[in-house]
Amino acid sequence: MTAERIDGKAFAALLRERVGALATQFEHKAGRKAGLAVVLVGEDPASQVYVRSKHKATVAAGMESFEHRLPADTSEADLLALVEQLNADEAVDGILVQLPLPGHLDDQAVIAAISPDKDVDGFHVTNAGRLAVGQSGFVPCTPLGCMMLLTDRLGDLSGLEAVVIGRSNIVGKPMAQLLLDANATVTIAHSRTKDLPGVVKRADIVVAAVGRAEMVKAEWLKDGATVIDVGINRLPPAEGEEKGRLVGDVDYAGAEGVASAITPVPGGVGPMTIAVLLRNTLVAAYRNAG
Ligand code: GUN
Numbered sequence: 001m002t003a004e005r006i007d008g009k010a011f012a013a014l015l016r017e018r019v020g021a022l023a024t025q026f027e028h029k030a031g032r033k034a035g036l037a038v039v040l041v042g043e044d045p046a047s048q049v050y051v052r053s054k055h056k057a058t059v060a061a062g063m064e065s066f067e068h069r070l071p072a073d074t075s076e077a078d079l080l081a082l083v084e085q086l087n088a089d090e091a092v093d094g095i096l097v098q099l100p101l102p103g104h105l106d107d108q109a110v111i112a113a114i115s116p117d118k119d120v121d122g123f124h125v126t127n128a129g130r131l132a133v134g135q136s137g138f139v140p141c142t143p144l145g146c147m148m149l150l151t152d153r154l155g156d157l158s159g160l161e162a163v164v165i166g167r168s169n170i171v172g173k174p175m176a177q178l179l180l181d182a183n184a185t186v187t188i189a190h191s192r193t194k195d196l197p198g199v200v201k202r203a204d205i206v207v208a209a210v211g212r213a214e215m216v217k218a219e220w221l222k223d224g225a226t227v228i229d230v231g232i233n234r235l236p237p238a239e240g241e242e243k244g245r246l247v248g249d250v251d252y253a254g255a256e257g258v259a260s261a262i263t264p265v266p267g268g269v270g271p272m273t274i275a276v277l278l279r280n281t282l283v284a285a286y287r288n289a290g
Contacts, residue, residue, distance in 0.1 A: 094120030145272025218254030
């Protein structure tokens with residue numbers, strides 16, 4: 001079997017287009033553009049790349065992008081004051097504070113300061129709680145994007161065995177909640193799981209979000225499984241390469257021979273995250289505009 005490649009890049013482009021059309025409608029109705037504020041503290045190179053991509057995608061979708069770049073030594077009080085100012089700003093529908101923050105700042109305290117109604121990342125405990133009890137709120141962008149790819153491919157997930165590898169608050173836990181809401185039978189595996197290959201073997205759906213290059217092997221997979229690879233890992237440069245290749249958490253080349261469908265890295269889950277962020281911002285705009 002050669003697995004079908006799940007084209008997250010194409011799916012994300014369609015989603016961005018749809019959000020763009022709705023953003024235009026919002027602007028006509030509300031008399032202003034939907035607005036996303038992104039806060040970056042410090043100069044982490046990967047974060048700078050993400051923030052630049054978010055800005056470009058926001059503007060391309062016909063929304064207002066408010067970028068706030070603060071020096072690495074910004075105090076927590078100053079950052080919290082900015083968040084408060086953005087909470088009160090009627091032109092700002094969504095607020096995203098890029099993580100990780102420099103070590104002297106407390107991620108959780110900063111996230112807690114964001115109004116849950118503007119928390120388009122879905123990281124605030126209020127939104128995590130809403131997801132846990134089945135109330136509507138903001139759902140973290142990466143797992144929501146994974147669900148869109150899964151339901152597009154599989155339709156009804158009811159009764160399917162799903163294994164999520166990784167238990168982070170940003171991906172693993174919300175992913176498991178979403179799969180459970182879709183009536184899948186869900187297992188969360190992690191670094192202490194005994195017999196990870198055995199656990200993965202029973203899965204119709206595997207979501208890998210551990211951040212370890214090519215850790216999930218082809219032999220672990222059930223024949224015909226659908227594999228969603230959230231990992232983005234850079235390998236050490238090979239001979240003659242300046243930079244190492246980007247790979248996921250799954251051995252793609254091997255898995256292709258066993259799975260029925262798999263997301264590539266890059267071009268799979270990654271592009272979905274920003275598209276869903278725009279979608280969440282538009283939802284926030286409609287809610288905030290009443
Ligand atoms: N850092 C890496 N991914 C994300 C994300 O989705 N949101 C935020 N706020 N920070 C991140």
